[in-house]
Amino acid sequence: MIEVIADERCTSCNICVTVCPTNVFDKMSEGIPVIARQGDCQTCFMCELYCPEDALFVSPFADTPREIDVKAIKTNGLLGSYRRAVGWTEQTRALRSVDRTYLLLGG
Amino acid sequence: MTSRSARAAKTSVAGAVEYDADVLVLGGGPAGTWAAVAAASHGATVVLADKGFCGTSGATAAAGTGIWYVEPDADKREAAMAGREAMGGYLQDRGWMGRVLDRTYQGVNQLADWGYPFPVSEDGRSRRNSLQGPEYMRLMRRRAKQAGVTILDHSPALELLLDDAGAVAGATGLRRQQGDTWVVRAKAVVMATGGCGFLSKTLGSNVLTGDGYLMAAEAGAEFSSMEFSNPYAIAPAFGSVTKTLFYGWATFTHEDGSVVPGAASKGGRSAIARALLQGPVYAKLDKADAATRAAMRHAQPNFFLPHDRTGIDPFEQRFPITLRLEGTIRGTGGLRITAENCATSVTGLFAAGDAATRELICGGFTGGGSHNAAWAMSSGYWSGRAAAVHAHELGAVHARGYSRAGTVGLQQRQHRRYDPAALVNAVQDEVFPYHINYLREGGRLTASLARLDALWRGVAGADAADNATVRRTRESAAMLATARWMYRSALARTESRGMHRRDDFPRQDEAQRRYITSGGLDETWIAFRAAPALPLLEAAE
Numbered sequence: 001m002i003e004v005i006a007d008e009r010c011t012s013c014n015i016c017v018t019v020c021p022t023n024v025f026d027k028m029s030e031g032i033p034v035i036a037r038q039g040d041c042q043t044c045f046m047c048e049l050y051c052p053e054d055a056l057f058v059s060p061f062a063d064t065p066r067e068i069d070v071k072a073i074k075t076n077g078l079l080g081s082y083r084r085a086v087g088w089t090e091q092t093r094a095l096r097s098v099d100r101t102y103l104l105l106g107g
Numbered sequence: 108m109t110s111r112s113a114r115a116a117k118t119s120v121a122g123a124v125e126y127d128a129d130v131l132v133l134g135g136g137p138a139g140t141w142a143a144v145a146a147a148s149h150g151a152t153v154v155l156a157d158k159g160f161c162g163t164s165g166a167t168a169a170a171g172t173g174i175w176y177v178e179p180d181a182d183k184r185e186a187a188m189a190g191r192e193a194m195g196g197y198l199q200d201r202g203w204m205g206r207v208l209d210r211t212y213q214g215v216n217q218l219a220d221w222g223y224p225f226p227v228s229e230d231g232r233s234r235r236n237s238l239q240g241p242e243y244m245r246l247m248r249r250r251a252k253q254a255g256v257t258i259l260d261h262s263p264a265l266e267l268l269l270d271d272a273g274a275v276a277g278a279t280g281l282r283r284q285q286g287d288t289w290v291v292r293a294k295a296v297v298m299a300t301g302g303c304g305f306l307s308k309t310l311g312s313n314v315l316t317g318d319g320y321l322m323a324a325e326a327g328a329e330f331s332s333m334e335f336s337n338p339y340a341i342a343p344a345f346g347s348v349t350k351t352l353f354y355g356w357a358t359f360t361h362e363d364g365s366v367v368p369g370a371a372s373k374g375g376r377s378a379i380a381r382a383l384l385q386g387p388v389y390a391k392l393d394k395a396d397a398a399t400r401a402a403m404r405h406a407q408p409n410f411f412l413p414h415d416r417t418g419i420d421p422f423e424q425r426f427p428i429t430l431r432l433e434g435t436i437r438g439t440g441g442l443r444i445t446a447e448n449c450a451t452s453v454t455g456l457f458a459a460g461d462a463a464t465r466e467l468i469c470g471g472f473t474g475g476g477s478h479n480a481a482w483a484m485s486s487g488y489w490s491g492r493a494a495a496v497h498a499h500e501l502g503a504v505h506a507r508g509y510s511r512a513g514t515v516g517l518q519q520r521q522h523r524r525y526d527p528a529a530l531v532n533a534v535q536d537e538v539f540p541y542h543i544n545y546l547r548e549g550g551r552l553t554a555s556l557a558r559l560d561a562l563w564r565g566v567a568g569a570d571a572a573d574n575a576t577v578r579r580t581r582e583s584a585a586m587l588a589t590a591r592w593m594y595r596s597a598l599a600r601t602e603s604r605g606m607h608r609r610d611d612f613p614r615q616d617e618a619q620r621r622y623i624t625s626g627g628l629d630e631t632w633i634a635f636r637a638a639p640a641l642p643l644l645e646a647a648e
Contacts, residue, residue, distance in 0.1 A: 021159030021168070021314055023261055023283050042313035043347035044169035045409060049241050060413035062308045062347040078416060085408035086241060097224035100402035101237035104352065105173060 009055035054080030129498035131293035135161025138460025139299035141487025169311030172476035195470025196604035266513025294498035302435035302461035339430035448493030471605015527579035
């Protein structure tokens with residue numbers, strides 16, 4: 001489930017509010033968006049991919065909320081790790097075309 | 108005919124936004140976006156309404172999928188078609204398989220022309236049999252917008268509109284982020300709302316609650332192959348990421364470390380279900396060599412998110428797994444297709460993707476994401492084009508009468524409103540358990556269907572929900588209706604075929620190589636249809 005909006009990274013662009021397929025976030029008239037309906041989160045990680053600031057963190061636990069050590073996920077590289085892995089950052093663009101499924105399908 | 112760049116006409120009234128369009132597409136996954144692009148490029152004005160956000164919504168966007176991309180080589184095509192006929196119970200249609208292979212080949216090559224970054228292998232070949240969901244659906248959203256499609260995000264449809272002759276003529280729904288409603292009057296509607304995953308949290312699927320089935324049934328539509336609705340995907344017990352392919356390299360163990368006999372991702376998943384009824388089951392991907400491990404990392408980065416974020420090395424350490432129901436998302440049942448243009452049994456309504464039956468290319472067993480992705484792309488294209496043609500043939504529609512087709516949760520009735528969360532739980536209690544839905548048996552199915560029918564009688568007379576609860580109210584009713592067609596059909600198939608396995612009828616029965624049609628709301632019904640002729644030189648089992 002979505003657990004973290006890192007406030008010092010968030011620029012209130014509200015892209016997460018727009019792209020979340022289950023409408024978990026709410027835009028605020030002032031300040032950064034909020035996780036308004038955490039129970040509706042389906043743990044699909046899409047908000048992380050679309051966040052240009054790597055401010056969001058989705059815990060892999062789909063059914064239960066978890067305490068997250070925000071300091072730790074910043075220092076150990078987990079914040080933004082999925083976006084980097086699929087090549088959606090400037091530095092990792094080459095990874096967009098690195099899909100090796102064809103090796104696994106034997107085709 | 109309207110020009111290519113023409114957009115649907117918009118009007119605003121108090122509390123609602125209204126559009127007049129040639130074609131309305133419900134659902135913005137691969138099937139819906141292909142339909143919208145095809146309809147627009149055939150001259151139609153198009154509105155696409157997605158329950159979530161077109162581009163991130165649905166089973167494809169969050170995942171990755173193989174795709175049934177086979178070069179137009181006679182031997183390769185023959186092998187591709189023959190390869191899964193036995194598994195699907197010989198219910199596929201060779202004519203449709205060939206059409207889908209052709210259309211998919213063109214569609215995937217079109218994606219390459221549009222800039223999809225297909226990988227290139229060491230021998231210099233562009234490899235096109237896999238799609239990364241986020242990349243694919245971001246591209247499809249962009250193509251839809253470029254084609255002039257009006258996209259309504261966070262806009263779940265609630266009910267269809269019918270004209271005076273009973274033809275489908277649009278739909279209405281909610282705009283969740285504006286807190287108001289939408290109405291689209293259209294000359295044709297493409298139902299591309301996906302399958303029903305019963306809120307099981309299989310990856311990306313919680314928007315897929317069978318809403319389109321309910322709406323279509325209220326307009327009189329028929330379903331087919333709804334008994335083939337019980338695939339379960341392997342996932343970490345705590346997580347949402349389902350990528351069954353990778354578990355082909357797994358060893359499955361009981362709590363005490365002993366290997367689960369017969370357990371396998373492919374061909375041994377029911378052994379996992381039986382073991383899970385006894386206690387926890389663990390997986391370790393220890394059969395993958397170093398090269399395979401590296402390829403996995405680069406094939407599906409999201410597979411490793413649950414492991415990386417909990418400090419598990421899935422190749423060296425075992426982790427608890429579960430089976431999550433994928434319902435008709437990876438099942439093959441759905442709206443019955445009545446013609447090559449993906450028409451349904453209701454005038455003005457076309458169906459595409461998982462909202463439609465995939466029996467024509469999969470029979471009673473999915474070829475995994477690969478065939479579903481090919482079907483979404485192909486049926487999306489055909490339904491969109493057919494909807495545009497239908498709209499053009501209808502011409503001007505002045506003085507057309509409109510009525511709302513919605514029933515449960517939408518009309519003023521005598522009984523109290525029902526609690527959608529309680530109904531969701533009650534339906535899940537009937538469709539999740541392995542001993543009812545996976546390992547099927549007549550007595551258990553009969554008892555479950557009786558409980559589901561009783562639930563329906565309880566909700567059918569409920570008063571209209573308010574704006575805050577109507578979406579959940581309709582979702583839960585759609586799940587309930589879907590479950591009833593599933594089990595009604597499952598009881599009628601007194602044999603084991605495809606993914607439908609009956610403990611009391613363990614064998615495939617040649618006399619039952621036929622399709623089961625189903626439908627109805629207050630009273631459900633089933634009927635039988637002949638299956639296509641067997642391909643020459645193919646012996647049925």
